[in-house]
Amino acid sequence: MFERFVGEARQVALQSHSIAAGLGASSVEAEHLLVSLAGTQHRAGAALREAGLEPQELHAAIQRDFERVLAEVGIDARGVDVSSNCRRTKLGWGASAKRSLERAVEEAKRRGDRKIGCEHILLGLLRAEHGTVPRLLAAEGIDRDELTGRL
Amino acid sequence: MPSTAADLTHPEDPEDGLAAVVALRRLADQIDDAQVERALRDGWTWAQVAEALGVTRQAVHKKHARRLRDV
Numbered sequence: 001m002f003e004r005f006v007g008e009a010r011q012v013a014l015q016s017h018s019i020a021a022g023l024g025a026s027s028v029e030a031e032h033l034l035v036s037l038a039g040t041q042h043r044a045g046a047a048l049r050e051a052g053l054e055p056q057e058l059h060a061a062i063q064r065d066f067e068r069v070l071a072e073v074g075i076d077a078r079g080v081d082v083s084s085n086c087r088r089t090k091l092g093w094g095a096s097a098k099r100s101l102e103r104a105v106e107e108a109k110r111r112g113d114r115k116i117g118c119e120h121i122l123l124g125l126l127r128a129e130h131g132t133v134p135r136l137l138a139a140e141g142i143d144r145d146e147l148t149g150r151l
Numbered sequence: 152m153p154s155t156a157a158d159l160t161h162p163e164d165p166e167d168g169l170a171a172v173v174a175l176r177r178l179a180d181q182i183d184d185a186q187v188e189r190a191l192r193d194g195w196t197w198a199q200v201a202e203a204l205g206v207t208r209q210a211v212h213k214k215h216a217r218r219l220r221d222v
Contacts, residue, residue: 066177
């Protein structure tokens with residue numbers, strides 16, 4: 001599916017695998033694409049950082065989200081490091097990441113762009129209504145429209 | 152913080168409840184990884200680990216063998 005992705009966007013997709021592995025995930029999910037994007041030189045990465053979403057802040061936000069969500073069902077996960085057990089070598093794409101990449105392709109099509117770039121990946125990620133990414137954005141007080149406006 | 156069993160399985164908002172399912176799977180996976188590795192390091196066989204987990208030997212082997220091939 002990556003043949004229409006520009007080099008930087010492919011790099012974001014590739015890098016998201018090491019980020020997921022580093023976080024001890026068993027699959028690559030949308031939040032890993034978001035962290036990957038936040039680390040790029042592309043303006044989509046700059047837009048995230050200007051909004052306060054540096055990769056390190058996102059890592060911390062993912063941990064806080066994990067703890068908050070488990071607290072909702074009465075489980076105290078404070079101190080459970082989500083990045084422990086990072087021994088898996090080859091991760092597959094999880095549903096949320098696949099969905100985001102499909103949406104990136106749709107966004108490019110909608111805008112009449114032939115190639116898929118980092119800006120489309122960000123737009124694809126911002127379209128999710130449920131799951132970790134929208135929760136992270138809400139918790140960090142991010143205004144999606146303002147963020148897309150920076151692109 | 153919910154305090155009764157009913158509260159635990161019925162967070163008020165489905166968004167929270169479904170997110171908890173995802174986080175619990177994640178947590179269970181991590182405990183699975185850590186404990187299977189520990190058991191093997193302690194000399195347990197794949198068959199013993201499988202029996203303790205209540206799954207088939209094939210299932211536990213398929214999930215962990217590649218990751219733990221050097222254990």
